[in-house]
Amino acid sequence: MPKVSHKGQQMPESPIRKLVPFAEGAKKKGHKVYHLNIGQPDIKTPEVALNAIKENTIKILEYSHSAGFETYRTKLAAYYQKHGINVNIPDIIITTGGSEALLFALGSTLDAGDEIIIPEPFYANYNGFSVASGVTVVPVISTIDEGFALPPVADFEKLITPKTKAILICNPGNPTGYLYTQDEINQLAELVKKHDLFLIADEVYREFTYDGDKHYSVMNVPGLEEHAIMIDSVSKRYSMCGARIGCIVSKNKEVMATAMKFAQARLSPPTFAQIASEAALDTPQSYFDEVISEYKERRDTLITELSKIEGVKVATPKGAFYCIAKLPVDNADKFAQWLLENFDSNGETVMVAPAAGFYSTPGVGLDEIRIAYVLKKEDLIRSVQILKEAIEQYNK
Template sequence: MPKISNKGQQMPESPIRKLVPYAEGAKKRGTKVYHLNIGQPDIKTPEVALEAVKNFDIKVLEYSHSAGFESYRTKLSNYYKSHGLPVNTEDIIITTGGSEALLFALGSTLDQGDEVIIPEPFYANYNGFATASGVTVVPVMSGIETGFALPPIEAFEKLITPKTKAILICNPGNPTGYLYSKEEIEKLAEIVKKHDLFLIADEVYREFAYDGLKHYSVLNIPGLEQHAIMIDSVSKRYSMCGARIGCVVSKNKEFMATAMKFAQARLSPPTYAQVASEAALDTPQSYFDEVITEYKDRRDTLVEEMNKIEGVTIATPKGAFYCIAKLPVKNADDFAQWLLEEYNFNGETVMVAPAAGFYSTPGVGLDEVRIAYVLKKEDLIKSVQILKEALKVYPNN
């Protein structure tokens, strides 16, 4: 029998999606499942984006330019400039989701065996992207006791080797919801300049900042033009996860020319999704104001309810729509599976994402889960009630 590649065998399962068969089984048994496991917003996609697709009158569904529609990139450039980011049309390559943008970034900056430092816990697919690219993830630990703030710069310095080529952050963070301060971003800027590294910032949740806090981009830092690479996406901003449109942005011309070769190899991003994404840029500010207000309300509700459960520790997120909760269980993977396979409370249960998959350090995060507060308040309250009751009877505490 032919042998599967070592790389394929090493590809990690998604902690977000690996429990799907158990959720499907629960639903077939008639159990209602509240999905707290995945960042799929229930917010409506802007009507202007949907109408653009409906009204797109073409005779041939052609390839687009490998970098994406010029009209879209120009409009996106104006969007960034309106948010204080000095981004020109030529600084943008449209990608098939933020995922492809990350693959382009890793493929253009790191060789086989090179190292990228990432504060953990981090978006689980960074492990998969690194494996696919032949890159080694070097984690630097952040903790729930600090709300997952940036680890001390000394911790980064200790990890830098001749193979280190980049630092990767998610800001605001998935799975933590932590929003890096201007001072923290400036500290990272200093270290990448000192050691001549790339600073790759996944900023797909940049619109989601709470409590009067402001998102500070790596592109806001003067003198970092040759180091900074920004990853962005329409998925969360416009509740358009299925569009699979993102972009990679940088002022570094050599990097962009290299990323363009990857873009040419996959031909072009999807046409209809670009039409929707370009139109989405006309979404009024009122849409975002309402969305931010809604998510902040959901966050406050979730944190308040979770804090009522004995033995639970939760870090209050400052952005995005995720948080990490430490539960009074030995193994959150087993607990999450048990919730779907064996438990229900009045015919209902919840699906969470075990947090160990958001770390690359073995044995860390075993008692933690990631919760996405993408459900309406009433459902969040029900979900936390189910968790509370489940923890009372879970047999493996």
């Protein structure tokens, strides 16, 4: 019998989606499941984006340019410039989601067997993209006790080998919600310049910052033009996860010419989704003001409620819409499955994402979960009540 590839065997399962059959089982029993497990916003997609699809009169659904519509890239460059990020049309390639942008970035900067340093916990799919690219992830651990701040630069430096080609960060972070300070970004910038590495920054949650804290992009660092690569997406910004439109952005001409070869090989990003994404750039600021205000209230509600549970430790997120909570349970994977298979509170339960899947170091994060606060406030309060009851019962 023919065998699947070694690479295929190495591909990790999604730590979030592997629990789906158990959630489906709970729903078949008639239980209501509160989904704290996935970053699918419940915020409405901007009308202007949906109307651009509804009102479209396309007669032939053609390929677009491999780099995406020029009209879209023109408007996108203007959007970045408005946010103080000085990029132009040649610095942008539109991709099929932020996922493809990451694959293009890895494919353009690392060869099979090369190493990429990533602060963990990190977005679980970085593991999958690295396996798909034949690249080795070298983790540097950030901790809940430090609020998941950037580990000391010395911790990065001692991991650099001749095979190290890049450092990858998510800012603000999924799964931690940590927002890197300008000083932390500058420390990384100095490090990559010193060792001649790339600094790849996944900045898809740029708009989601709280408490007056500002997002600082790698594209804003003077002198980092040849090292910096930004990954972006419309998924979270406009609550358009299904559009699958992102982009790779860099001032490094060789990187962009290389990424363009990958873009040509997959022909073009989706046409209808680009039409919606281009229109979404006309979303008024009032939309974001309301969304950020709503998420800040949700964050505050969630952190307040979680801190009432004895034995739970949580780091207050400064951005995005996730947090990591450390629970007084032996194993969060087992607990998450038990919640769906064996527990309910008046016919209701919760689905969480065990955090071990966001680490690549074995045995780390076993008692941690990631919570996405993408539910309305009363649902978050009820979810945490259920969690409290469940922890007490599980530990009996």
